[in-house]
Amino acid sequence: MSCFSILLAACLASGAPPAAAADTAHLRRDLVALTTTAQPRNYLHEASLNQAADYIKAELAAAGAQPTEQTYQVQGRTYRNIVGGFGPANGPRIVIGAHYDVCGEQPGADDNGTGVAALLEMARLLPRQPLACRIELVAYTLEEPPFFRTPQMGSYVHARSLHETSVPVRGMIALEMLGYYDDRKNSQDYPIKPLRWIYGSRGNYVTVAQKFGNGRFGRRFARVYKETAALPVKRFKAPAWLPGIDFSDHLNYWHFNYPAVLLTDTAFYRNKQYHEAADTLDRLDMRRLALAVDAVLATVVQLAAG
Template sequence: MFHCPIRLLFVGALLVSTLFCTNGMAAQLPAADTAQLRRHLVALTTTPQPRNYLHEASLNQAADYIKAELAAAGAHPTEQSYQVQGRMYQNILSSFGPVDGPRLVIGAHYDVCGEQPGADDNGTGVAALLELARLLGHQPLTCRVDLVAYTLEEPPFFRTPQMGSYVHARSLHEAGVPVRGMIALEMLGYYDDRKNSQDYPFKPLRWLYGSRGNYVTVAQKFGNGRFGRRFARLYKKTAALPVKRFKAPAWLPGIDFSDHLNYWHFDYPAVLLTDTAFYRNKQYHEAADTLDRLDLRRLALAVDAVLATVVRLATE
């Protein structure tokens, strides 16, 4: 006569486990929508001219689109404008969670290099940022999360104080803002399951990480602090696609090839989340970096893991 209550108790426990646990660590969260990701990528890659620093109208069209999508997600986006060579450029800033206190920063650059559509570089990073905004808008956060779309990441401004991420990181430093960590979303949509589709800056790394370009990398430098270790561990535990954790000296080629390097400059811990860029995608900075070459399903999975990891970090 005790079998029924015990069975009900077991079923109830199973339902609770299914409802509240993902990979044993995170509450069930809404999933990224590939249709939304595609919509963002279409908007970014079909501006009248490529969204580079020479075509201000197209760059501003992309910025206006980003602002509108962030506002639709429930944020109150603002512009961080600055002048370079007599022209005005802008970062787009938004936030979720409490106004005060330490914050997490998640950023992606929306400009491109040269005369190309930049679907993967860095349309996928921006699309991921916007989809993350839509999903974060429904989450109770105890830590502020800032989402930032940067301008002027690409040459000829890379590694200069004119990078949008440098301008943003410096503004946080000068204001004395406490930053728990920064995540750079840089090229997240290109995957190749074939052997020998993945290159490395140091060939023996292939023995450790494999030759198939079917994973996402969390890259950081040595001495990056607790945040980097924590993010990489949680992201890998949560993700439903392969994840490689990569830590190396800051001088290794590729380890600092995005906006996170400017947060390192101001002693903020920061990580790079990427599909490894030109080490895999051979149409990097080329006209063939187009939407049709991307895997939106795996891009969505990468976003899902960012959401779960950020929610965990922002509610601890």
């Protein structure tokens, strides 16, 4: 049974309206918009970065997410996170985030156009769901170098704002590169070679990655996501120092002691065009990207219920 079928059955049993499945046409449209800006959407090309932010804000507004901007200054320039959400305005929340900037002069279809497209499709799917807690959707700026691991990261700014205002956060999900799959043997690498014996050599799965001591939220997310996903899922739990385990926006939520997980196609451990000009839309698998989104929706709806 697919994750969509499981969610549909649960909704019918509860009297809630049935969910819709992620639409590959929507995902492709978002990716086209993000990868065809006049210049790559990196921190030096403010016009293209702002074009991407404006597109994200407009799509969130069209979905009913009532987006706002979280602006801040870096080196005399203004950058912005785009924040929207669904469910109760107050009380605990689950944060789902994806960065929309790229590294260098490349289109960033997988990194991280796919994460943003997934975020926007979540916004289109969430309004029909009964949500007992707020689902906050955040498109981050400045995840990429030279700002990675600095307080200038958009996700650091957002996580700090939650901490400073004492907002209760059940957990955070980072959507980072979700569109590249390879069914061939030896298409998947790992930070430590023996992991291949455990997880296999085919890059045909999504990974839920988290650090040791990540709490109940991380365990529940990984379990429910694996149970509901209609594509292979590998659960990866490791020390925070292991290369790759903190290579995205979730690391900043860990910094403020919020539980957080990374959902990814494993980035450069599989996609050899990571941070290259060939990270293009034609290399992505829209069907499996949609399946990954379906499972996020099913999992978040269940976790939001308590």
